[in-house]
Amino acid sequence: MKILVVGQGGREHALVWKLAQSPLVEKIYCTPGNPGISQLAESMPMPDRFTDLADWAAAQDIGLTVVGPEVPLAEGIVDVFSERGLKAFGPDKRAARLEASKDFAKRLMLENDIPTAEHQTFTDAEEAMAYVEDQNAPVFVKANGLAAGKGVIPGRTFKEAVQAVTTILIDKAFGDAGDSVVIEEELIGEEASFTVLTDGTYCLPFVSSQDHKMSQDGDTGKNTGGMGAYSPAPVITPELHDDVMQRIVYPTVNGMADIGRPFKGVLYVGLMITDDGPKVIEFNCRFGDPEAQVLFPRLKSDLVPLLIACIDGTLEQHADVQWHDEAAACVVMASGGYPDPYQTGIVITGLEDADAIEGVTVFHAGTKQDGETVVTDGGRVLGVTAVTGKLHDAIQLAYKGVSAIHFDNAHARNDIGHRALGRK
Numbered sequence: 291m292k293i294l295v296v297g298q299g300g301r302e303h304a305l306v307w308k309l310a311q312s313p314l315v316e317k318i319y320c321t322p323g324n325p326g327i328s329q330l331a332e333s334m335p336m337p338d339r340f341t342d343l344a345d346w347a348a349a350q351d352i353g354l355t356v357v358g359p360e361v362p363l364a365e366g367i368v369d370v371f372s373e374r375g376l377k378a379f380g381p382d383k384r385a386a387r388l389e390a391s392k393d394f395a396k397r398l399m400l401e402n403d404i405p406t407a408e409h410q411t412f413t414d415a416e417e418a419m420a421y422v423e424d425q426n427a428p429v430f431v432k433a434n435g436l437a438a439g440k441g442v443i444p445g446r447t448f449k450e451a452v453q454a455v456t457t458i459l460i461d462k463a464f465g466d467a468g469d470s471v472v473i474e475e476e477l478i479g480e481e482a483s484f485t486v487l488t489d490g491t492y493c494l495p496f497v498s499s500q501d502h503k504m505s506q507d508g509d510t511g512k513n514t515g516g517m518g519a520y521s522p523a524p525v526i527t528p529e530l531h532d533d534v535m536q537r538i539v540y541p542t543v544n545g546m547a548d549i550g551r552p553f554k555g556v557l558y559v560g561l562m563i564t565d566d567g568p569k570v571i572e573f574n575c576r577f578g579d580p581e582a583q584v585l586f587p588r589l590k591s592d593l594v595p596l597l598i599a600c601i602d603g604t605l606e607q608h609a610d611v612q613w614h615d616e617a618a619a620c621v622v623m624a625s626g627g628y629p630d631p632y633q634t635g636i637v638i639t640g641l642e643d644a645d646a647i648e649g650v651t652v653f654h655a656g657t658k659q660d661g662e663t664v665v666t667d668g669g670r671v672l673g674v675t676a677v678t679g680k681l682h683d684a685i686q687l688a689y690k691g692v693s694a695i696h697f698d699n700a701h702a703r704n705d706i707g708h709r710a711l712g713r714k
């Protein structure tokens with residue numbers, strides 16, 4: 291079978307890496323791809339219109355298209371492919387709303403008694419300010435729409451919260467994504483990422499994982515797309531796992547079906563494990579990044595039949611999915627300055643040395659081929675992933691990989707996995 295992957299980040303490199311191991315796969319194409327992906331797949335530019343890509347996929351006899359990022363999903367890429375009778379993995383436009391509108395997700399949770407933070411949604415800045423004044427800081431102020439992971443601003447003080455409302459509703463820092471704001475109470479606890487595949491009815495949980503969103507050690511600095519991840523996440527005990535499936539995952543998937551928006555694809559639940567139990571921070575309609583970079587290396591079963599079963603509605607037949615017992619850790623190497631503006635085009639060395647370390651795989655994110663060399667081309671540049679033994683060993687091995695790689699101003703956190711290690 292020929293497969294097309296849409297996207298260009300570390301998540302898509304990890305997807306392509308896993309798909310390439312399937313005996314069912316004859317060839318993989320990726321659009322737009324990156325230099326790491328190009329070692330395993332044929333990268334090609336992303337056409338302007340989904341219809342052009344679907345025409346190309348039909349002509350090439352692509353058997354499965356896997357969409358990595360949220361933006362094309364929210365814009366309806368799966369709808370366009372399905373209309374042509376092509377199999378595309380991921381929710382359609384109506385279902386992707388679960389990530390594309392935080393207000394929509396909040397309503398769904400309220401209607402289905404799914405535990406989450408108290409909130410209010412506003413389009414009017416004055417009303418939002420009045421609400422902030424009414425609430426005690428800290429609160430979280432969120433652009434309603436998609437903002438590349440940057441639309442959540444913590445309001446630790448009243449002043450910060452007012453500034454956040456101004457940034458989103460008045461200054462329009464996130465454009466249309468900030469036409470409305472969701473203001474939430476702060477949830478206290480430890481975060482975890484809960485990933486399930488679903489065919490709209492049956493839900494197949496992945497092993498647990500956790501990422502580190504803040505840019506600096508000790509979870510300080512600024513919010514980023516994710517500076518590293520590990521799996522398993524010990525905070526998710528077997529009891530908690532069952533609780534999340536029963537009180538969050540199934541009510542979400544059933545709730546979407548009830549309102550005529552059946553959700554097929556990946557449901558990523560960002561959780562806060564509070565003293566009152568697990569609560570939803572956010573839903574994503576795609577694999578987490580960097581979480582995907584620790585999940586796929588732990589997946590022993592073939593990924594291709596699982597993704598097809600989500601599309602065909604036969605996922606229950608795959609309930610016996612197999613996982614490797616080894617732990618996985620991913621350390622992101624970012625451009626100095628990220629998530630603020632940073633320089634690109636910096637030469638990266640040591641990639642092959644890191645890859646040569648047994649148990650280490652380097653996933654590319656923001657990289658670009660420049661003649662014979664690979665240069666930096668984004669905020670998150672590489673995800674250095676290690677799979678071995680226990681978590682402690684995997685983390686150490688990932689850092690060994692990091693130390694083999696060099697580019698000027700590279701920034702990596704030094705404490706990936708600190709919460710999990712602190713538990714022992």
Ligand code: AMP
Pocket residue numbers: 407430439442474475476477478481503513560562571572
């Ligand atoms: P999100 O993009 O919604 O995942 O938010 C980014 C990060 O902000 C989350 O990973 C949390 O660390 C934090 N966050 C968002 N909402 C809340 C909340 N209600 N309480 C505590 N932390 C939150």
Ligand code: GLY
Pocket residue numbers: 439501515516574577578579580581
């Ligand atoms: N790492 C969090 C996300 O993918 O949204």
